[in-house]
Amino acid sequence: MSSNSPKTPGPGTRTAVWKSITISLIDDIAQGRYSSGDKLPSEAQLAARFGVNRHTVRRALADMAEQGLVHARRGSGVFVAATPTDYPIGKRVRFHQNISRGGQIPAKRILALETRAADKTEAAALQLEAGEMVHVYDGLSLADDQPIALFQSVFPAHLLPNIRTELEDLQSVTAALKACGIADYTRAETRITAKLATATQALHLRISEGAPLLRTTGVNIDPEGRPIEFGRTWFAGDRVTLTLNGEES
Amino acid sequence: MSSNSPKTPGPGTRTAVWKSITISLIDDIAQGRYSSGDKLPSEAQLAARFGVNRHTVRRALADMAEQGLVHARRGSGVFVAATPTDYPIGKRVRFHQNISRGGQIPAKRILALETRAADKTEAAALQLEAGEMVHVYDGLSLADDQPIALFQSVFPAHLLPNIRTELEDLQSVTAALKACGIADYTRAETRITAKLATATQALHLRISEGAPLLRTTGVNIDPEGRPIEFGRTWFAGDRVTLTLNGEES
DNA sequence: CGTTATGATTTGTCTAGTTGTATAGAACAT
DNA sequence: ATGTTCTATACAACTAGACAAATCATAACG
Incomplete structure (x- = not known):
């Protein structure tokens, strides 16, 4: 959502779409909507839900994967990662x-x-x-x-x-x-x-x-x-x- | 038939899963775990061992069959033809x-x-x-x-x-x-x-x-x-x- | 003992769904 | 102009499930 104030003192650009998707998904995990080991909805479904292109969802998921929060398996889906x-x-x-x-x-x-x-x-x-x-x-x-x-x-x-x-x-x-x-x-x-x-x-x-x-x-x-x-x-x-x-x- | 696709993996792609399975099976044959004439485990069993779908195992076996290392008989199994x-x-x-x-x-x-x-x-x-x-x-x-x-x-x-x-x-x-x-x-x-x-x-x-x-x-x-x-x-x-x-x- | 029927197992084939990668272009900010 | 972000499309790789065809093991029957 870009209801945010358009001018922040920071980098100048509004928060990227993919970043807000990341935040939303992390929040879902934190709320227990998806728990450890669960399969997230498919990228296509997430893209439809957020009203964006599939690649934008992928950008968000890639960010989460780098943080170790999720792990993707080709042909199968994206899963919430385990705790150490x-x-x-x-x-x-x-x-x-x-x-x-x-x-x-x-x-x-x-x-x-x-x-x-x-x-x-x-x-x-x-x-x-x-x-x-x-x-x-x-x-x-x-x-x-x-x-x-x-x-x-x-x-x-x-x-x-x-x-x-x-x-x-x-x-x-x-x-x-x-x-x-x-x-x-x-x-x-x-x-x-x-x-x-x-x-x-x-x-x-x-x-x-x-x-x-x-x-x-x-x-x-x-x-x-x-x-x-x-x-x-x-x-x-x-x-x-x-x-x-x-x-x- | 998709005959022979000498496609080299692009710079961004990692080794294909089926390829590593091929390597692993050839390794097993070379070490005498399965010797000439033996029947390999069924595709389903191999799929379970490698944690992979049966089709991926089939892709690996097809590669080995093309190299003349194994040959498959429908209803019977896959047999070792030669040792590398x-x-x-x-x-x-x-x-x-x-x-x-x-x-x-x-x-x-x-x-x-x-x-x-x-x-x-x-x-x-x-x-x-x-x-x-x-x-x-x-x-x-x-x-x-x-x-x-x-x-x-x-x-x-x-x-x-x-x-x-x-x-x-x-x-x-x-x-x-x-x-x-x-x-x-x-x-x-x-x-x-x-x-x-x-x-x-x-x-x-x-x-x-x-x-x-x-x-x-x-x-x-x-x-x-x-x-x-x-x-x-x-x-x-x-x-x-x-x-x-x-x-x- | 030999033959046949039956069922389970195994490979072959098909369709559909999901993620990974590559390419190209539009919108937009600096 | 230039680079970033997002869209759009196409294809490759892998998963998932279902069904057909060939083979094997075994029991039943003559």
């Missing part, structure tokens, strides 16, 4: 505990579940012979329905022959290991690196390609010291902060 | 750095040494009043003549009045603190995030702008629990892996 979360790492890494401690609702989605021969990296980490079979669990971790991280868990098949069915039912590594007789496990070592998101990683995590990722790799061992899981996780870097407490919990 | 011959192996030397103790790395070059009022973040971390004076040490650490990390250490001036001269002489935070009467200190908490390199950071670290960085922030406390250092470090994600082994408490 802290994620503690240490000797005991338990996804459900970590997320629910912060008051968020954890969930996991299975992306792939297969059994195959271990590659060189996996064999070395799990202390296997080359070519031994492993169960591989690719998945996506969510907090409050927002994607937090991609992960891949590799289990030695000869130690945990039927963990695939357990994982399928329980969707939890801790619970599945328990069902297979591993009551407790600890993380031997964690390695952390920074990577850039590939196109498909970006799609899963609802970020843009080239955004920074936090990649952690680690091996979990049972009380007797045998490696039972080789895990790799890719966290959305601008949505997650890993916290490392000095004291062990 | 040339496969690039990424080789890179990595510098391993343990973060569980103190978070200090051997410092090599001083970039700046100054005394000024603490900003809001620093004051909060060091439990200072707003505007209290701090000593700030900006530096660059190297290994084998390769820049590894940028770091900034902030010390409360009233607790460590003459640490600047010590730092200048010793170039080591641990040694300088010892010279100031702090025999031992521990890290209270470490926070880790992934960021993209700014132009100046890239220049110092000899990487390209937008390369992935590993940012750690932490506070060190003396035996009495008083915060004595607030440190921030930016590691070059391409060259560094942070390790956290379970032995440390």
Whole structure:
């Protein structure tokens, strides 16, 4: 609306149309009209609602995306972005505990579940012979329905022959290991690196390609010291902060 | 048929999603995850794994079929026809750095040494009043003549009045603190995030702008629990892996 | 044992909707 | 004049859903 005073002491130009659309949409989000994870109306619909061209709406949405408020997915829509979360790492890494401690609702989605021969990296980490079979669990971790991280868990098949069915039912590594007789496990070592998101990683995590990722790799061992899981996780870097407490919990 | 469209992605467009899926699948075949004659997972399963619509997977498979790597049989599946011959192996030397103790790395070059009022973040971390004076040490650490990390250490001036001269002489935070009467200190908490390199950071670290960085922030406390250092470090994600082994408490 | 019917799974094709990119031009302010 | 803002149009890339056609697994039946 240009009912604003035409002459402001500032830059001289009236507030741009796209800027007022940005403000209006941010206000809608703040009012709860669209909440985290929701899909906004399509650009065409928004253009009709504000009585402007689609490109003007796009200018506003681009501004909001730069602020990290929304994220667009081609062919699908524009979605309200998630809020950042802290994620503690240490000797005991338990996804459900970590997320629910912060008051968020954890969930996991299975992306792939297969059994195959271990590659060189996996064999070395799990202390296997080359070519031994492993169960591989690719998945996506969510907090409050927002994607937090991609992960891949590799289990030695000869130690945990039927963990695939357990994982399928329980969707939890801790619970599945328990069902297979591993009551407790600890993380031997964690390695952390920074990577850039590939196109498909970006799609899963609802970020843009080239955004920074936090990649952690680690091996979990049972009380007797045998490696039972080789895990790799890719966290959305601008949505997650890993916290490392000095004291062990 | 849209036969062969040798269209190169324009300067503004990123890599197409289907193309990265192609690369990923070829990679899987090259690594022996799927070998010649095997049946690939169904299009629906692949779509779920890559977080993408089935049509996008089909575009990738069509590309691979055109290259003669796979062939599809309606009602049956997609089968691997041949294995790619040339496969690039990424080789890179990595510098391993343990973060569980103190978070200090051997410092090599001083970039700046100054005394000024603490900003809001620093004051909060060091439990200072707003505007209290701090000593700030900006530096660059190297290994084998390769820049590894940028770091900034902030010390409360009233607790460590003459640490600047010590730092200048010793170039080591641990040694300088010892010279100031702090025999031992521990890290209270470490926070880790992934960021993209700014132009100046890239220049110092000899990487390209937008390369992935590993940012750690932490506070060190003396035996009495008083915060004595607030440190921030930016590691070059391409060259560094942070390790956290379970032995440390 | 062999054949057939049935249903589920998988690839092939089609239509429609949504965001991303490129180009061109009109209105307007400095 | 010149640059910015907004409009207008067209196409590319990806999603979503539906349906057809080929194949496979299995049960039923002779």
